[in-house]
Structures are given as structure tokens and as C-alpha cells.
Amino acid sequence: HACHCSDDCLVRGDCCTNYKSLCKGDSSWLQDQCEEIKSPECPAGFVRPPLIMLSVDGFRASYVKRGNAVIPNINKLRTCGTHAPYMRPVYPSKTFPNLYSLATGLYPESHGIVGNSMYDPVFDATFTLRSREKLNHRWWGGQPVRTVLPYVYAMHSEQPDTYGHKMGPMSTELNNPLRVIDRIVGQLMDGLKQMKLHRCVNIILVGDHGMEEAHCDRTEFLSNYMTNVDDIILIPGSLGRIRSRYPNNPKCERETKRPGKTMFCKKAEQHFKPYLKQHLPKRLHYAYNRRIEEIHLLVERKWHVREVFLRHCGFAGDHGYDNKITSMQTIFLGFGPTFKFRTKVPAFENIELYNVMCDLLGLKPAPNNGTHGSLNHLLRSPVYRPSMPEEVSRPATSGLVPAGADDLGCSCDDKVSFVLYFLLSDSRNLPYGRPAVLFRTKYSLLHHSDFISGYSESLSMPLWTSYTVKVSPLPDALSNCVRPDSRVPPAYSQSCTNYRADKQITFAFLYPPQLSSTVDKKYDGVLITNTVPMFPAFKRIWGYFQRALVKKYATERNGVNVLVGPVFDYNCDGVRDSAEKIREYVSGTIPVPTHYFAVLTSCLDFTQAADSCSGPLSSAAFILPHRPSNDETCRSSEEESRWAEELMKMHTARVRDVELLTGLDLYRRTTRSYGEILSLKTYMHTYESEI
Structure with missing residues (x-):
């Protein structure tokens, strides 16, 4: 069907696409220069x-x-x-x-x-x-x-x-x-x-x-990891999804849901990691559907996973891997x-x-x-103009509890005079505005010289804590002590007595007291209202983040604002659990978070300090699974410096993911347009090499 240079094709409407360039000497579209189209130039009749x-x-x-x-x-x-x-x-x-x-x-x-x-x-x-x-x-x-x-x-x-x-x-x-x-x-x-x-x-x-x-020479076979490989159905390839072949058999179903016992860290060079779907990185949004199997294998790039050896191989490339x-x-x-x-x-x-x-x-x-x-x-002229969501719950003012309040079983070995710092200005520790709470709850702002918290009465812990780290060496750590907070009634506070009674859980600080510049200010940091419940294994990651990574990021970025807090997502839907939903899973005790989040914000132009930025912002977010073991890393027997940051980067996330999981709205006071802020919130650092 070669093109013919006859003008009747124009009448019939069946000209070849290159008719004018071939027959009339016109330039092709490719040969034309780039031209700016400032408004649509459409034939009559186009709406x-x-x-x-x-x-x-x-x-x-x-x-x-x-x-x-x-x-x-x-x-x-x-x-x-x-x-x-x-x-x-x-x-x-x-x-x-x-x-x-x-x-x-x-x-x-x-x-x-x-x-x-x-x-x-x-x-x-x-x-x-x-x-x-x-x-x-x-x-x-x-x-x-x-x-x-x-x-x-x-x-x-x-x-x-x-x-x-x-x-x-x-x-x-x-x-x-x-x-x-x-x-x-x-x-x-x-x-x-x-x-x-x-x-x-x-x-x-x-x-x-x-x-x-990818090539079949780089394949992991589950028969090398499991004795009951015939009892499972595996969707194989660049990722693995496992379900029981006999779902009505309780024993088989139970064995199928135990990846940690059979597949975690079994080999020094293991090219996949098994997860229960609720433990997958939140950034994947891959848990809340009945069609997603209970066990998921994240496979290393270039590798495949199968049940048993495959004789035939006919591929050299594949996809399906981690989307970052x-x-x-x-x-x-x-x-x-x-x-x-x-x-x-x-x-x-x-x-x-x-x-x-x-x-x-x-x-x-x-x-x-x-x-x-x-x-x-x-877009040249966007038709939709987003607006900042309305705040649902404003913070209450906090006052001092009358003298003689319960000490909550807390004490500090170091005896120093202690003064609470009430600062009128939030400009240092909340340089981008106070996070808005988009759900109904009662909380209060707790001001300190070096950090600010939004403290929840119903959770007996902060919804968030914000502090800004300058480029400076970190002081030595305090001794391990906790003080009651006279601004919060004992009924709405955690207690040191409970932590001593529960050997499976301990406490950790959201704001690291060792960051404070004076001894008096450090004692703000050891208030019990700055604590959250934490598994000892996870506290190793959190401690390394506070003592090493925060300093590293502050040095690299000319200071950094750090916003941290708990996440409750017991039903794994990627959205904040309501108080009623939390009570379904935890009743009668202070709830243990499923994750902890950290949002790090600095100026995109590193010549400007984080708390005095007049240009675009740069952010990085993490949603870290709060679990009683560090099996995910396979290196937990080593120093945290050898694996903790890598694990955190695996759980990188968008700021928007943090907002959905916490019910907070961030960056409400900046010099940037709201559209630019939304772009910042939906960007994710992948920590991968450039394309």
C-alpha cells in the first residue's frame, strides 16, 4: 500500500502520514524546530x-x-x-x-x-x-x-x-x-x-x-529453604507470593505462615527476603487486599525465585522487582x-x-x-487549585498539675535544679508551621527550649515531636533516667512502674536529650511525656538514628528539622487507625505503635540553614516497622553502623504516606505555594543511583 502523490487522498481523507513531506516538499514534524504552543490551535468544532x-x-x-x-x-x-x-x-x-x-x-x-x-x-x-x-x-x-x-x-x-x-x-x-x-x-x-x-x-x-x-542461572529455589515445598503454591519470578496448597488444613496453613523460622537469614548470600505482607515497607502499599498472599518474597534485582530447579531457560530480562x-x-x-x-x-x-x-x-x-x-x-494553566485542608482539632493549652502529683515511679539519679522552658516562638523547632491534626482528638502542645511536642491524652504519648539540629558536634548522653511532667495529669501519662514490670517492652525518647546544649535543657528531654513504648531490638535502630544519623544529615544539609512520632496501623490499610480501631487490637493498656515515622526537612539550597530557608525545601521520610526483632536485616549481630541506615533506607517513604498514617498535615507555614508543597509531599527519595 505505497503512498501515491495524488491530491484526491486529501478529499477522501486517506492520505499517508508523510504525504505532504513526500509529495509537497513540506518538512516533517521531526525536522521542525521546537515551538511553544501558548494556547490550543484547534479546527472549528473542537470543544x-x-x-x-x-x-x-x-x-x-x-x-x-x-x-x-x-x-x-x-x-x-x-x-x-x-x-x-x-x-x-x-x-x-x-x-x-x-x-x-x-x-x-x-x-x-x-x-x-x-x-x-x-x-x-x-x-x-x-x-x-x-x-x-x-x-x-x-x-x-x-x-x-x-x-x-x-x-x-x-x-x-x-x-x-x-x-x-x-x-x-x-x-x-x-x-x-x-x-x-x-x-x-x-x-x-x-x-x-x-x-x-x-x-x-x-x-x-x-x-x-x-x-x-535476569537469567535462570540466578535463581533461588525454595526447596533449599523449605522441607514442605509441595505444601505451598508459589507465584514465582521476580517476586514471590506464597499461599498454602491446603488452606483448610490448619497444620499446613500454620506452617505456611512461618517464614521467619525457615527462610530468614538461612544463607550468607541469600537473594530474597521473606515478609509477612503486613511487614512489607509501607511505601509499597501492598497488604490491604485478600488477593495478596500472606507471605511475600522481595527478590533482589537480577534474581528469580522458584520452588524447584527449572530445566528450560528462555529469558535475559524481567521486571516486577521493588519499584524504587x-x-x-x-x-x-x-x-x-x-x-x-x-x-x-x-x-x-x-x-x-x-x-x-x-x-x-x-x-x-x-x-x-x-x-x-x-x-x-x-501544566501551563492548571484548572484545579488545591487548598490546604482545614484543621479538625486544635491543641489545648497545658497547665501545671497541683503539687504532690504522682511521680509515676520515675526518678533521676542526677539531682539538678529543673525549670520548664516555655517559649513563645516556634520559629526554631517548628520552622514550617505546626502540624495540623485532621481528626477529632484532645491533645496539647508541650513547649521546651529544644523541642516541641503535640501530646495526646488518649494515647498517653506525643502524636509528634519536632526539633531542629544545627551543624554542631553532639554532647555526651545523659544517664538513663526519666522525670514526671507536671503539665500532664498522671491518668494521661505513661509510668516508669509499668515499664519495669514489662520485660518485653522498654521506653525510648522521641527527642534525644543528648542533643540539648545545657544540663538544664537536657532535663526537658527526660520528661516522661517525651517517651514512647519501644521494643529493645527496635531501640537499637532508633538509638543509632538519634546519635549518628541525625548528626550526619544535619552536617550534610546545613541543619535539619526532624519530625518524629508513632504510627498505628494495626489493620494494615495504610491509613491512621481510629481510637476505636486501636482498642480492637489493644485494650486496657497503652497501645504499642506498629511503626515510627521520621520526616527530615532542610533547605534545597544547602547554603541556607534549615530554620531560615527562603527557597524550595528538601525532605526525606521514613516509616520504620516497630518489631520485636531485627531479623529483616540478617546482620543484627553486628554493630548498628553496619546495617541500621541501610534498613532505614529500605523503609523510605513519601511525606504523604506519613500524613495518611498519622492524620497530620505538614508544612502549613512556608514561603512556597501549596502546589509546590504537594509536590514535595509526594516525592520519595529512593537512595538509588541516577537513571
Whole structure:
């Protein structure tokens, strides 16, 4: 079907996309210079600019480095429009979960497509890519952007994924399918130009996930770790999901749920880590769905996991790994009159795109996991203007309890005069404003010279504690003592007596007293209202964070503001547990947090101090699982300096994840726009090498 240079194709509307460049001597779209499209230039009859969504399967973000010799059209779209260095897929970094997350703005645990294959115990049915069951609507949750709507068109290419699996992501043979995709993009742009739509249409080009080198020579076999491998069903590959083959047999079910006894730290060089799903890093959002098996294996990049030895091998690449690793990142670019011209934006997670697509189409987004407005900086004139949420509970004023109050069984060996410091200014310890509490509760602000706490009566511990660390050496630690706090009635306070009675749990300080600059100020830090219940094993991590990492980060960043506190998520849904929900799991005692959070904030420009920043902010967040052992690391017998920071980085998170798990709203007093703050909250440090 070669193109013919006859003008009747214009009348019939069936010209080839290169008709004008081939037959009329016009330049192709690729040959044209980048031009800024300040407003849509659409033919008569168009109500709004159409949206064309192009998704390319398995497009690893680093493929863009192959340059104009391989992908000139994609490179031009990227250069002339808006792009991110990469876009982070959801976990697992598989096709179906990610395409549906793009379409709904939901995490897999929310929309239900938790893998390319999955079993639903209520349906007693299995979903696979090759079965007709995938066409059954009962599997698909959420409300996707419908491709039947006018003004939205979607196309999906299975390349370069197929070649990536077959040849591996580093193969030069991958250039051929990349050229084919790029040629299709060029045909699209030439066709749009020929139809005078190239200044009218908005285009989004995304991948669903990246690609990693993998080979069956690098496979862990569960038969080397378990004696009952025939009693389990494993969904194998770049991640492992395990359920019992005999769910009605209590013994088999019980054995299947004991990964720590059989698979934790069994070999010196072990290339996967077993987790109960509720212990997976919170950033994965991969627990709150019945289709997610109880046991999950996070597999090291480049490796696979299977039950037993596999004779045949026919792949050199795979995906599905932890979504924060570099090789799993994929491409995002936006081009057209609604997107900014020649703009690079920070990386983001793909759940955020749903709200942008709805804005482009004039639709009201359905409820989703994205943060509406966090990607406004992609758009020339955003239609949605986010506003700061209203505070629900304001702090009460705290007063002194009458003399003779209960000492709570607490004492300090060091006898010094003690004065409480009430400071009127929060500028040092709350440089970005007081966290707002977005749920109904009673709490009070406890001011000290070196830190501030929002103290909860119902929890008998702080909701949050904030302090700012300057660039300076840390003083010596205090002796291990605790003082009662005369501002809080004993009924709403923890007691040292209870800690002495319970050998399984101890206390730890949210603000480290050793940071205080004088002896008197240190005694603010040993108040019982600065304590939280903590497992001794976890206290090793917390102590290392306080005595070593806080100092390190403050030195690197010209000071850092530290916000820390407890997290309660007993039902593993990624959202703060209500007081009623906590009582379902813990009754009659002070509740033990499921996690502890830390948010570190400094100035993006490290020449400015953290508490006097006039420019953009930089943040890092951690949501650390509070567990009675450190089995996750396999190195807990060694010094904390050899493993604690690595473990913390595994549990990196977005500030927005912290907000959802605590019911707090942060950064309420800054010099930055609220849209910029939302972008900061949804950014996640991956601690991975650059793309």
C-alpha cells in the first residue's frame, strides 16, 4: 500500500502520514524546530484539546540515553514538552497492575489487580493473562478514565517489553523495536501536522515499568529453604507470593505462615527476603487486599525465585522487582498546548497521572490514591487549585498539675535544679508551621527550649515531636533516667512502674536529650511525656538514628528539622487507625505503635540553614516497622553502623504516606505555594543511583 502523490487522498481523507513531506516538499514534524504552543490551535468544532495516551510496555527510563540515533521523535517530544527523569511504577512493577493504576490513580491493593496472575479466595477463582477470567468485571475495582469518552484516545505497544525479556535491557538488539516505536510516534506527529492538529492535541507518553537483567542461572529455589515445598503454591519470578496448597488444613496453613523460622537469614548470600505482607515497607502499599498472599518474597534485582530447579531457560530480562530500584523506573513525557514548554519536573509515581488526565478532559476525578494538584507544575494553566485542608482539632493549652502529683515511679539519679522552658516562638523547632491534626482528638502542645511536642491524652504519648539540629558536634548522653511532667495529669501519662514490670517492652525518647546544649535543657528531654513504648531490638535502630544519623544529615544539609512520632496501623490499610480501631487490637493498656515515622526537612539550597530557608525545601521520610526483632536485616549481630541506615533506607517513604498514617498535615507555614508543597509531599527519595 505505497503512498501515491495524488491530491484526491486529501478529499477522501486517506492520505499517508508523510504525504505532504513526500509529495509537497513540506518538512516533517521531526525536522521542525521546537515551538511553544501558548494556547490550543484547534479546527472549528473542537470543544477542548483531545488527549492521546501512548503507553509503551517495559520502557526502561534509561532507554532515552540511546538518543536521536534510535528514538529521535520521542526525544523531540521529551525536549519540546514536559518530562520527568523517570516515573515510578507501583509495586509489583508488572504490566496489568500498572496499566490499571495509570487508568484509576489507585494502588493495586485498592483497585484489586495485584499481579498479572492472582487468586481470589472469596471467588475461588484465578486471574491470569491467558484466561477468560480476566474479562470478568468482578476483578476490576476503581473507576478508570474511559477510553470510550470523546477526546481521549489510548494506544498500547507490547514493545520494547517482549525484546527486553528475550534479549535483556542492555542489548543493542533492543534498538530495533525502539526504532519501530519511535517511527510510529513520528507517523502520529506527521499525521497530526497534516490534519492541522499538532498544535491542538495533548499527548502523554508513558511506560508501565522498566526492565532488569535476569537469567535462570540466578535463581533461588525454595526447596533449599523449605522441607514442605509441595505444601505451598508459589507465584514465582521476580517476586514471590506464597499461599498454602491446603488452606483448610490448619497444620499446613500454620506452617505456611512461618517464614521467619525457615527462610530468614538461612544463607550468607541469600537473594530474597521473606515478609509477612503486613511487614512489607509501607511505601509499597501492598497488604490491604485478600488477593495478596500472606507471605511475600522481595527478590533482589537480577534474581528469580522458584520452588524447584527449572530445566528450560528462555529469558535475559524481567521486571516486577521493588519499584524504587533504578531499572524499574519508566518514561513520562507530556506534549501539547496544555503542557509546559521545555520543562523538566521531578520524578513522581504513576498514581498521580490520573488526576492530570481528568483535568485535561474536564472530568471530576473519582476517589483515588493520587494527590490532586501535586502535578500542577506540569501544566501551563492548571484548572484545579488545591487548598490546604482545614484543621479538625486544635491543641489545648497545658497547665501545671497541683503539687504532690504522682511521680509515676520515675526518678533521676542526677539531682539538678529543673525549670520548664516555655517559649513563645516556634520559629526554631517548628520552622514550617505546626502540624495540623485532621481528626477529632484532645491533645496539647508541650513547649521546651529544644523541642516541641503535640501530646495526646488518649494515647498517653506525643502524636509528634519536632526539633531542629544545627551543624554542631553532639554532647555526651545523659544517664538513663526519666522525670514526671507536671503539665500532664498522671491518668494521661505513661509510668516508669509499668515499664519495669514489662520485660518485653522498654521506653525510648522521641527527642534525644543528648542533643540539648545545657544540663538544664537536657532535663526537658527526660520528661516522661517525651517517651514512647519501644521494643529493645527496635531501640537499637532508633538509638543509632538519634546519635549518628541525625548528626550526619544535619552536617550534610546545613541543619535539619526532624519530625518524629508513632504510627498505628494495626489493620494494615495504610491509613491512621481510629481510637476505636486501636482498642480492637489493644485494650486496657497503652497501645504499642506498629511503626515510627521520621520526616527530615532542610533547605534545597544547602547554603541556607534549615530554620531560615527562603527557597524550595528538601525532605526525606521514613516509616520504620516497630518489631520485636531485627531479623529483616540478617546482620543484627553486628554493630548498628553496619546495617541500621541501610534498613532505614529500605523503609523510605513519601511525606504523604506519613500524613495518611498519622492524620497530620505538614508544612502549613512556608514561603512556597501549596502546589509546590504537594509536590514535595509526594516525592520519595529512593537512595538509588541516577537513571
